Every structure is written in C-alpha cells, then in structure tokens.
Amino acid sequence: MDKELLEKCKQRLLEEKSKILERYFEKEETQQRLGEESKEPRDWEDIGQITYTEELLDSLSQVEMATLKEIDYALEKIDKGVYGICERCGEEIPEPRLCAIPWTRYCAQCAEEVEKESGTFMPYYGIDMYSPDNIQVEREDIGEA
Numbered sequence: 618m619d620k621e622l623l624e625k626c627k628q629r630l631l632e633e634k635s636k637i638l639e640r641y642f643e644k645e646e647t648q649q650r651l652g653e654e655s656k657e658p659r660d661w662e663d664i665g666q667i668t669y670t671e672e673l674l675d676s677l678s679q680v681e682m683a684t685l686k687e688i689d690y691a692l693e694k695i696d697k698g699v700y701g702i703c704e705r706c707g708e709e710i711p712e713p714r715l716c717a718i719p720w721t722r723y724c725a726q727c728a729e730e731v732e733k734e735s736g737t738f739m740p741y742y743g744i745d746m747y748s749p750d751n752i753q754v755e756r757e758d759i760g761e762a
C-alpha cells in the first residue's frame with residue numbers, strides 16, 4: 618500500500634479519535650483544574666496510545682464508542698501492515714473510500730453485502746459524516762415544508 622496514503626489515513630484516524638475524545642478530556646481537565654494544574658495538550662501519538670477507562674466509555678454515546686473501536690482496530694491494522702485490505706474479499710480498498718471512511722474494513726461492494734447479511738453494519742454510518750450529498754437531502758426536506 619502507498620506509504621503516503623497510509624500516513625494520510627493514519628492522521629485522519631487519529632484526528633477522528635481525538636475529536637471524539639475531546640469532550641471527555643474537557644470534562645476531565647475541568648476536574649483537574651479544581652485540584653492541580655492541567656496537563657499540556659496531548660499530541661496525536663499520545664491519543665493513539667490511550668486506553669479507555671470505564672468512566673470514559675460511560676460518557677460516550679454508542680455511536681462514538683463504536684467509532685472508537687473501529688478506529689483502534691484500523692490503527693492496529695496499520696501497525697500490523699494489513700491496513701487497506703478488504704477483510705471479506707482480500708482486495709485493496711480503493712483510495713477514495715479509505716479517505717472517506719478511514720476505519721472501514723471492507724471495500725464498497727463487500728460493505729454492502731455485509732450490511733445486507735447483518736442488518737446493522739455500524740462502520741457504514743461514516744458516510745453520513747462526510748458526504749455532502751446527505752447534507753443537501755436534509756436541506757431539501759426543510760425547503761419542502
């Protein structure tokens with residue numbers, strides 16, 4: 618797999634992870650300020666190393682938790698050198714798809730199949746977060762009213 622793309626995807630994964638964790642850290646930092654000095658801002662490598670406490674998991678929504686799991690799983694695959702390979706058909710996942718959903722486990726076709734088979738396929742919701750088309754649909758709905 619292309620090294621530049623791999624770095625790009627890794628960056629995106631850590632970015633998404635830090636976005637989700639931000640809320641929790643704001644809360645924790647507030648608590649810390651009451652007692653001791655707050656810590657320096659964490660860098661992305663630190664964020665990649667974070668282990669989750671029960672308290673953290675309690676404060677996240679199910680979607681956030683599922684995303685974190687997928688992100689960690691993807692980061693693990695990067696470490697093992699198997700990132701970007703569809704887990705179902707073994708083909709390389711095309712770059713545009715990886716850029717849109719960097720934690721995806723499958724190519725677009727397999728993701729569809731898996732979704733059909735399982736009924737609920739969580740990693741697929743990532744599309745809603747990045748596709749401008751979906752935003753347009755919402756706006757149309759508002760316009761019709």
Ligand SMILES: [Zn+2]
Nearest residue numbers: 703706724727
């Ligand atoms: Zn596939």
